[in-house]
Amino acid sequence: MNFLMGIYILVFFTYLFGPLIIMSFTAFNSAEFPAITPWECFSFRWFNEGKIAYDGQHLAGLLTDWRLHDGLISSLIIGAGVVCLSVPIGMAAAIVLTQVKSQLRDIYYSISIMPVLFPGVIIGISTVVLWDRIAGLGGGGFISDVGRNGIFLTILAQTCFISTYCFLIFVARLQRFDQTQEEAALDLGASQTQVFFKILIPYLAPAIASAAVIAFLASFENYNTTVFSILSDQTLTTVIASKVRLGISPALSALALTIIALTVIAAVTYEILRRRQERKYLESQEEFVKEKAASSRVNKDYKAGFKVPKGIVALILLVIIGSYVATQIVKNDLYGNSCIEAADTLKKSKFLDQLQTLESNQLSDEDLQGGSLGGNQDYGDIFGDPTLFQDFGGFD
Amino acid sequence: MKSLFFTQPFFQKNGKSVALFFLVAIVFWFIFLVIIPQLYMLDLSFRANIPPLERGGPKDFYTLEHYRHFIFGSKTSADAYNFVDLGVFGRTILVSIFVTIANLAFCYPIAFYIAKIATPSTARLLIVSLIIPFWINELLRSFALRILFANEGVINNVLTGIGILDQGILFITYDVGLYTGLIYAYILLMMFPLYNAIESLDINQIEAAKDLGSSTFRTHWRVVIPHAKPGIVSGCTMVFMLTVGALATPVVLSSPNTLWFPQLIYQWFNLNDNWSRGSAYSIILLIVSVVFVLTMMRIFKVRIGEIIR
Numbered sequence: 001m002n003f004l005m006g007i008y009i010l011v012f013f014t015y016l017f018g019p020l021i022i023m024s025f026t027a028f029n030s031a032e033f034p035a036i037t038p039w040e041c042f043s044f045r046w047f048n049e050g051k052i053a054y055d056g057q058h059l060a061g062l063l064t065d066w067r068l069h070d071g072l073i074s075s076l077i078i079g080a081g082v083v084c085l086s087v088p089i090g091m092a093a094a095i096v097l098t099q100v101k102s103q104l105r106d107i108y109y110s111i112s113i114m115p116v117l118f119p120g121v122i123i124g125i126s127t128v129v130l131w132d133r134i135a136g137l138g139g140g141g142f143i144s145d146v147g148r149n150g151i152f153l154t155i156l157a158q159t160c161f162i163s164t165y166c167f168l169i170f171v172a173r174l175q176r177f178d179q180t181q182e183e184a185a186l187d188l189g190a191s192q193t194q195v196f197f198k199i200l201i202p203y204l205a206p207a208i209a210s211a212a213v214i215a216f217l218a219s220f221e222n223y224n225t226t227v228f229s230i231l232s233d234q235t236l237t238t239v240i241a242s243k244v245r246l247g248i249s250p251a252l253s254a255l256a257l258t259i260i261a262l263t264v265i266a267a268v269t270y271e272i273l274r275r276r277q278e279r280k281y282l283e284s285q286e287e288f289v290k291e292k293a294a295s296s297r298v299n300k301d302y303k304a305g306f307k308v309p310k311g312i313v314a315l316i317l318l319v320i321i322g323s324y325v326a327t328q329i330v331k332n333d334l335y336g337n338s339c340i341e342a343a344d345t346l347k348k349s350k351f352l353d354q355l356q357t358l359e360s361n362q363l364s365d366e367d368l369q370g371g372s373l374g375g376n377q378d379y380g381d382i383f384g385d386p387t388l389f390q391d392f393g394g395f396d
Numbered sequence: 397m398k399s400l401f402f403t404q405p406f407f408q409k410n411g412k413s414v415a416l417f418f419l420v421a422i423v424f425w426f427i428f429l430v431i432i433p434q435l436y437m438l439d440l441s442f443r444a445n446i447p448p449l450e451r452g453g454p455k456d457f458y459t460l461e462h463y464r465h466f467i468f469g470s471k472t473s474a475d476a477y478n479f480v481d482l483g484v485f486g487r488t489i490l491v492s493i494f495v496t497i498a499n500l501a502f503c504y505p506i507a508f509y510i511a512k513i514a515t516p517s518t519a520r521l522l523i524v525s526l527i528i529p530f531w532i533n534e535l536l537r538s539f540a541l542r543i544l545f546a547n548e549g550v551i552n553n554v555l556t557g558i559g560i561l562d563q564g565i566l567f568i569t570y571d572v573g574l575y576t577g578l579i580y581a582y583i584l585l586m587m588f589p590l591y592n593a594i595e596s597l598d599i600n601q602i603e604a605a606k607d608l609g610s611s612t613f614r615t616h617w618r619v620v621i622p623h624a625k626p627g628i629v630s631g632c633t634m635v636f637m638l639t640v641g642a643l644a645t646p647v648v649l650s651s652p653n654t655l656w657f658p659q660l661i662y663q664w665f666n667l668n669d670n671w672s673r674g675s676a677y678s679i680i681l682l683i684v685s686v687v688f689v690l691t692m693m694r695i696f697k698v699r700i701g702e703i704i705r
Binding site (some may be wrong): 005008009012013015016017019020022023026033034035036037038088089092093095096099100101102104111114115116117118119120121122123125126127129130132133156159160163191192193195196217221223224227228236237240241244245248252253255256259260263264266267271 | 401402403404406408409410411412413414417418421422424425426429430432433434436437440502505506509513522524525526527528529531532533534535536537538539540541542543544546548549550553554557580583633634637638640641642643644647648658661662665666671674675678681682685686689
C-alpha cells in the first residue's frame with residue numbers, strides 16, 4: 001500500500017514539475033523552436049540578444065525585448081497600486097466583520113467572498129463598460145482621461161477580487177485575537193484610535209505582510225481580468241499571451257526559467273529562515289531547561305557533536321556535477337559561437353541544396369506534357385518530383 | 397444605523413477617524429467595485445449595440461436581442477437554434493465538470509497522505525513543493541504544456557524518435573493539451589481546502605474504524621469523506637468556477653477550431669466590438685455557473701458560509 005502510494009506521489013509530482021523542467025531545458029537550446037530534440041547548441045542567446053532569422057524576423061531575447069520591458073514596468077505599477085488599495089480594504093472589511101450583528105454576518109461574508117467566485121473575465125468587462133460610460137458622461141478633460149486609462153482601470157478591476165484574498169487572510173488572523181488586550185488598553189486610558197494603532201495594527205503586522213505579498217503576486221500573474229481592463233496598454237501577461245498566440249519562442253522559456261529561479265530562491269530562503277528561527281527557539285528552550293536542572297548529568301546530554309548540514313553537501317554535489325557537465329559541453333563543442341555558426345551553416349546549406357534542386361529541376365517539354373514523371377499539364381513542374389519537399393526544413 | 401448593523405455603536409467603538417476609514421473602504425469596495433459595475437453590465441446587456449454618440453437617441457432602447465441571439469442565432473441563419481454558441485457553452489460546462497471531478501480524484505490521495513500519513517518534515521517539504529509551480533504565471537505553465545504537446549513538440553518527437561509512432565499524435569487538435577492544462581491550472585485550489593479539511597480529522601477516528609474491522613475503502617467512505625465534505629465542496633466550487641471562467645489556458649492550448657466560452661465573450665467584446673452582446677454572454681455565464689454551484693450545494697447540503705474558510 002505504501003509502495004503504491006509512493007509511486008502515485010512520484011507520478012503526481014512528475015505531472016506538476018515535468019513540464020516546467022523540460023521547458024527550462026528548452027531555454028538553453030539555440031534552435032528557434034523550443035524543443036529538446038533536435039538539440040542544436042547550448043546557448044544563452046534567449047536570455048540575451050535573441051536571434052535574427054534569415055527572413056529578417058527578429059526573435060528577441062529577454063534583454064532586447066522592449067515590449068516585455070514595458071509590460072514588466074506597467075505590471076509593477078499595477079501591482080503596487082493593487083497592494084496599496086486592497087490591503088487596507090481587506091483589513092477594514094475583516095475588522096468590521098467582527099463587529100457586524102450575527103444576523104447580518106452571513107450576508108456580509110457572502111458579499112465579501114463573492115468576487116473570488118466571479119469569473120475574472122466578468123470583473124474585467126464590468127469595470128470597463130462602467131468606466132467607459134463614466135468617461136463618456138464626463139465629456140473631455142480629466143475624467144475621460146482617467147476612465148480610459150488602462151492601468152487605472154486594471155488597478156480597480158484587480159482590487160475588486162484581490163481585496164477578498166486579503167480579507168480572508170485578515171479574518172484568519174483576527175480569529176485568534178485576544179479581545180482582552182483591547183479592553184486592558186481601554187481601561188488604562190487609551191483612546192479608541194490609540195488602541196487601533198498600538199494594539200491591533202502591531203498584532204496584524206504579519207497578516208499585512210503576507211496579504212501584501214499575496215496581493216502583489218495575484219496581480220502580477222493575472223490575465224483573465226487584465227486582458228479586458230488594460231485597453232490599449234500592455235502588461236507582462238498580455239505581452240506573453242500575444243507572443244504565445246503569434247508563435248512560440250524559446251525566449252518565453254527563458255522568461256519562465258527566470259521566474260522559476262526567483263521563486264525557488266524565495267521559497268528556499270523562506271524555509272531556511274523559518275528553520276533557523278525554530279532552532280533558535282528550541283535552543284532557548286534547552287538553555288532554559290539546563291539552567292533549571294543545573295546538573296552536570298543533564299548538561300552532558302546536551303553536548304552536540306559537529307554535524308555537516310545536508311544543504312551544504314547537496315550544494316557541493318550540485319556544483320561538482322554542474323562543472324563536469326559544463327566542461328563536457330565545451331569540450332564537445334556544443335557551446336559558443338562556433339557551434340551556433342556550424343548549426344546555422346548546416347541549415348543554410350540544406351536550404352541552398354533545396355534551392356539548387358529546385359533550380360536544376362528543369363523539365364523537358366515532354367515531361368510537362370505528362371510524360372515520364374506522370375505529372376499533368378497544369379501542375380507538372382510542381383508535382384514533378386515527389387521527393388522534392390521531403391527534406392525541406394522550412395525557411396528558418 | 398449604528399444599532400441596526402453593528403453589535404456596538406460603530407463610531408464609538410473604533411474612534412471617529414478609524415471608523416470613517418473603515419466605512420469609506422468598505423463602501424468603496426462593495427458599492428463601487430463590486431455592485432455598480434455588475435449592475436451596469438446587466439443594464440448594458442439589455443441595450444442595443446450602438447456607437448457612443450447615439451446614446452440617449454432614438455436607437456437607444458431596451459431589447460432582448462442579445463439573449464435571443466445566444467439561443468436562436470442571428471435572424472438571417474437558417475438553423476432553428478444557435479448551435480455553435482450553445483455547443484461551445486455546453487461543452488465548456490461539461491468539460492469543467494469533468495475537470496473538477498478529475499482534480500478531486502487526483503488530489504484526494506495526496507491530501508490524505510500529507511495530512512495523516514507523512515511525517516511533519518516530509519509534509520512540509522511536499523507542501524512547499526506543491527506551492528512552487530503555482531507561483532508561476534498561468535500562461536507560462538500552459539506554455540510549458542504547449543512545448544510538450546505541440547505537433548512537433550517534445551512528446552511527439554520522442555515517440556517518433558524511439559520508433560513507437562510513425563506520425564505524431566495531434567494533441568492540440570484533439571484538445572488533449574487543453575484538458576491536461578485545465579486540470580493542471582487550478583489543482584492547488586483543490587489541494588489546500590481538501591488538506592485543511594482532512595487535517596482537522598482526529599486520527600483516532602480512523603484507528604477506531606480500523607479496529608472495528610472496517611476496510612480501507614469503507615473507512616474513507618464513512619469516516620474521512622463525511623468529515624472532509626466542506627473542504628471537498630469548497631475545493632470543487634473554486635475549481636469549477638475558475639475553470640468555467642478560464643481564459644489564459646484556452647488561449648494557449650485550445651485547438652484552432654474549438655472555443656472556450658470566455659474566448660467567445662472575448663471575441664464579441666474585443667474583436668467584434670459588440671460590448672452589449674459580450675455583456676449578455678457574460679451574464680449568461682455568471683448566472684448559469686452560480687445556479688449550478690448553488691444547486692450542487694443544495695444537493696450535498698452545504699451552507700455558503702462553509703465554502704471558503
